[in-house]
Amino acid sequence: MKEKAALLTMVFAALLLTNCSNLSKTSATKQLSTLKDAYKDDFLIGTAVNVNQIKETNPRLTEVEVAHFNAVTPENIMKAEILQPEKGRYDFELADQMVDQAKRRNMLINAHALIWHSQLPGFVRRMKDADSVRHFFKDHITTVATRYKDKVYSWDVVNEALNEDGTMRKSIFLDKMGEEFVVEAFRLTQAVSPETKLYYNDYNIEQPKKRAGAIRLIKQIQAAGVRIDGVGIQGHWNVNNIPMKDIEDSILEFAALGVDVMFTELDISVLPHPFQSATADISARAEYQAKMNPYAGGLPDSVQNKLADGYEALFRLFLKHKDKIGRVTLWGVSDADSWLNNWPVRGRTNYPLLFDRELKPKPAFDQIMNIKQDVSLTQGTNHGQLN
Ligand code: G3I
Numbered sequence: 001m002k003e004k005a006a007l008l009t010m011v012f013a014a015l016l017l018t019n020c021s022n023l024s025k026t027s028a029t030k031q032l033s034t035l036k037d038a039y040k041d042d043f044l045i046g047t048a049v050n051v052n053q054i055k056e057t058n059p060r061l062t063e064v065e066v067a068h069f070n071a072v073t074p075e076n077i078m079k080a081e082i083l084q085p086e087k088g089r090y091d092f093e094l095a096d097q098m099v100d101q102a103k104r105r106n107m108l109i110n111a112h113a114l115i116w117h118s119q120l121p122g123f124v125r126r127m128k129d130a131d132s133v134r135h136f137f138k139d140h141i142t143t144v145a146t147r148y149k150d151k152v153y154s155w156d157v158v159n160e161a162l163n164e165d166g167t168m169r170k171s172i173f174l175d176k177m178g179e180e181f182v183v184e185a186f187r188l189t190q191a192v193s194p195e196t197k198l199y200y201n202d203y204n205i206e207q208p209k210k211r212a213g214a215i216r217l218i219k220q221i222q223a224a225g226v227r228i229d230g231v232g233i234q235g236h237w238n239v240n241n242i243p244m245k246d247i248e249d250s251i252l253e254f255a256a257l258g259v260d261v262m263f264t265e266l267d268i269s270v271l272p273h274p275f276q277s278a279t280a281d282i283s284a285r286a287e288y289q290a291k292m293n294p295y296a297g298g299l300p301d302s303v304q305n306k307l308a309d310g311y312e313a314l315f316r317l318f319l320k321h322k323d324k325i326g327r328v329t330l331w332g333v334s335d336a337d338s339w340l341n342n343w344p345v346r347g348r349t350n351y352p353l354l355f356d357r358e359l360k361p362k363p364a365f366d367q368i369m370n371i372k373q374d375v376s377l378t379q380g381t382n383h384g385q386l387n
Contacts, residue, residue, distance in 0.1 A: 033369075034067050034068050035068040035069065035354075035365075035368070035369070036067075036068055036069055036070040038368075038369055038372040039328075039372070040070075042318070042319060042322040042325075043318065043322055043325045043326055043327055043328055044070055044071040044108060044326065044327035044328070044329075045068065045069055045070060045071065045327075045328060045329075045330075046069055046070070046071030046072060046073055046108075046110065046264075046327055046328070046329030046330070047065060047068075047069040047071075047072060047073075047329060047330050047331075047332065047333050048072070048073050048074070048075035048265070048329065048330070048331045048332050049065070049072045049073070049074055049075060049098060050074075050075045050076060050077070050332075050337065051076075051077065051094065052337070053065060053333075054077070054094060054097050054098050054101060060359045061333060061334070061359060064333055064334070064355060064359050065333050066105055069107065069330075069333075070106070070107055070108065071107055071108045071109070071110060071153070071327055071329060072098070072102050072107050072108075072109055072110070073109075073110045073111075073112045073156075073264065073265075073329055074095065074098055074109075074111065074112055075112075075331070075332070075339075076119075077094040077095055077098065078095050078111050078112055078113070078144075079112075079113065079116065079119040080114075080116070080119060080120050080121055080124070080140060081119045081120060081121045081122075082094070082095075082119075083095065083140075083144055084121055084140055084143075084144075085121055086121065086123060087121075087123045087136075088139075090143060090144075092147065095148070099148065099151050099152070103151075108153040108154075109148075109151070109152040109153055109154075110152070110153060110154045110155075110156065110199075110262075110264070110327070110329065111148055111152040111154065111155045111156070112155075112156045112159070112201070113155075113156040113157075113158075113159035113201065114140070114141050114144060114145065114155055114156070114157050114158070114159075114185060114189060115137070115140075115141065115157065115158045115159065115173065115181070115185045116158075116159035116160060117160065117161075117169060117171030117172065117173065118160070118282055118283070119282075120172070124136050124172065125172070127172065127176075129176075130176040130177065133172055133173065133176035133177060134176070134177060137173065137177065137181070137184070137185070137188075138188060141185060141188045141189055141192075142188060142192055145188075145189045145192045145193045145196070146192045146193065148193070148196075149192060149193035149194075149195070149196060150193075150195060150196075152196060153196070153197060154196060154197035154198070154199055154229070154230070155189055155193070155196055155197070155198055155199065156199050156200075156201040156232060156264070157185050157186050157189050157198050157199060157200065157228075158181075158182050158185050158186070158200050158201070159201045159202065160201070160202050160203065160281075161173075161174075161181075161182055161200075161202070161217065162202055162205070162210055162213040162214060162217070163210070163213070164204060164207070164209065164210055164277070164279075165209050165210070165213075166209040166210050166211075166212045166213030166214075166216070167213065168213075179220075182200070182217050182220065182221065183220055183221050183224045183226055186198055186221050186226045186227065186228055187224070187226045190226060190227050197229040197230060197260075198227055198228055198229050198230075199228070199229060199230040199231060199232050199260075199262065199264075200214065200217060200218065200221075200228060200230075200231050200232070201231075201232035201234065201264055202214060202232070202233075202234065203233075203234040203235075203236050203265070203279070203280035203281075204234075204278060204279070204280070205231070205233055205234075205250065206233055206243055206246040206247045206249075206250040207243070207246055208246065208249075211246075211249075211250050211253065211254075214231060214254070215253060215254070215257065218231060218254070218257050218259060219257070222257070222258075228259055229259060229260060230259050230260035230261065230262055230326060231254045231259050231260075231261060231262070232262045232263075232264035232265075233247070233250060233254075233261065233262070233263055233264065234263075234264050234265040234266075234280060234331075235263045235264065235265055235266035235267070235331075236265060236266075236267055236269070236278075236280040236331070236340075237266075237267075237268050237269070237278070237310075238268065238269045238270075238273055238278065239268050239269065239270045239303065239306050239307050239310050241278065242268065242310050242313065242314065244313060244314075244317060247314070247317060248317055248321070251317075251321045251324055251325065252321075252324075254324075255321075255324035260324070260325070260326040261321075261324050261325050261326070262325065262326050262327045262328070262329070263314075263318065263325070263327070263328045263329065264327070264329050265280075265329065265331040266314075266328060266329060266330050266331060267330065267331040267332065267338060267340060267352035267353055268307055268310050268311065268352050269340050269350055269352050270295065270299065270303050270306075270307055270350060270351050270352065271292065271293070271294070271295070271340070271345075271348055271350050272291075272292050272294070273344075274286035274292060274344060274345065275344070279344075282343065284344050285343075285344055285345075286344050286345050287345070288345050288346060288347055288348070289345075292345050292348065293345070293347075293348040293349060295349055295351065296348075296349045299351045303351075304351075304362070304363055305363065307351065307362075307363075307364050308362070308363040308364040308366070308367045309367070310364075311354070311364040311367060311368050312364075312367040312368055312370075312371060315328075315368040315371055316371055319371065330353055330354060331352075331353075332352075332353050333353065333354075333355055333359070334353060334355040334356065334357060334359050335350065335351050335352065335353050335355070335356055335357050336357040338350055338352050338353055340352050354368075
């Protein structure tokens with residue numbers, strides 16, 4: 001009996017040793033080498049795309065994008081000011097190219113965004129009467145959503161309609177159409193593009209007050225008998241403040257409404273934030289000061305590791321709730337192209353993404369790949385579930 005127990009202990013110890021050595025980062029990235037493969041049974045892995053990606057100006061960028069991501073969101077080129085620069089004159093050239101490219105690459109498109117108070121064409125910003133706004137609203141949604149029906153997987157139908165306290169944000173749409181504009185946008189999109197997933201997208205909606213506002217909007221849409229398929233939590237966070245509890249509460253509360261939860265614009269800034277509270281409002285700006293740009297010469301290991309730990313904690317949470325999460329999209333491929341180098345202060349050097357300026361994977365990338373390796377070893381499969 002004793003001998004048998006000793007033998008079992010030895011076998012167990014040997015197995016443990018083998019598993020531990022397999023856990024090394026090199027072996028993990030060898031077995032599961034791409035993000036989209038590692039997470040293929042969990043959720044889509046997206047990235048934002050811009051003109052340089054669509055024009056394929058950098059072959060290495062193309063290579064990394066195609067290898068690691070299976071979904072794209074146009075970072076800018078489907079915004080109203082680009083698609084309809086003048087009243088009734090649409091310019092679909094770049095958007096069409098992106099759609100064709102994504103199809104060739106077998107990537108799903110989350111189109112972004114139909115109705116947003118920001119990046120509106122000048123002719124809309126200058127409108128004074130409600131009828132003109134209503135006309136633009138209907139014409140823009142109908143024309144654009146019809147053109148891309150059956151070509152895009154999903155639409156951010158309404159983007160950023162809320163204030164931080166959960167009330168409606170002041171905008172030309174609220175002003176001229178009232179709060180109903182949100183329901184109306186979903187109704188019009190659904191009518192012309194019945195197969196496309198329809199989402200509400202916003203930043204900071206993991207925060208309790210703003211989350212309550214988003215829940216109110218979702219319920220209004222549902223009560224009107226209009227379809228809403230998902231909610232996008234943008235996920236523009238800072239390495240010193242990733243609100244894990246609020247994020248988990250939000251996943252649960254949004255999912256309880258019967259909608260998919262998406263993380264749609266994930267990036268983690270490592271730089272000091274000049275404002276009192278977190279925001280991703282593009283109109284918020286601060287002056288450049290050297291002390292606000294501490295890592296222009298490179299990122300210290302301590303911050304690099306903190307960033308990697310932040311990403312790991314987030315992806316562990318996403319995996320825990322993978323049955324409720326449809327997609328996790330990074331807001332860009334490499335640090336070089338992130339909007340956070342120029343916002344809210346212009347000309348800084350930020351490090352918010354998974355690939356560095358040479359397009360090499362960062363420790364954050366290794367750590368979120370290694371999570372999957374842990375899972376595959378404990379469950380004997382590459383795509384098991386974490387609890
Ligand atoms: O393309 C012009 C260029 O011709 C011009 O010379 C240059 C001068 O500033 O501007 C260029 O346009 C910039 C554009 O990005 C393309 O790079 C705009 O100034 C700049 O404001 C714009 O910023 C984008 C911002 O939305 C506003 O549209 C960011 O790239 C983009 O990351 C950001 O994305 C938003 C999401 O749509 C919604 N959620 C928040 C998120 C971050 O603000």
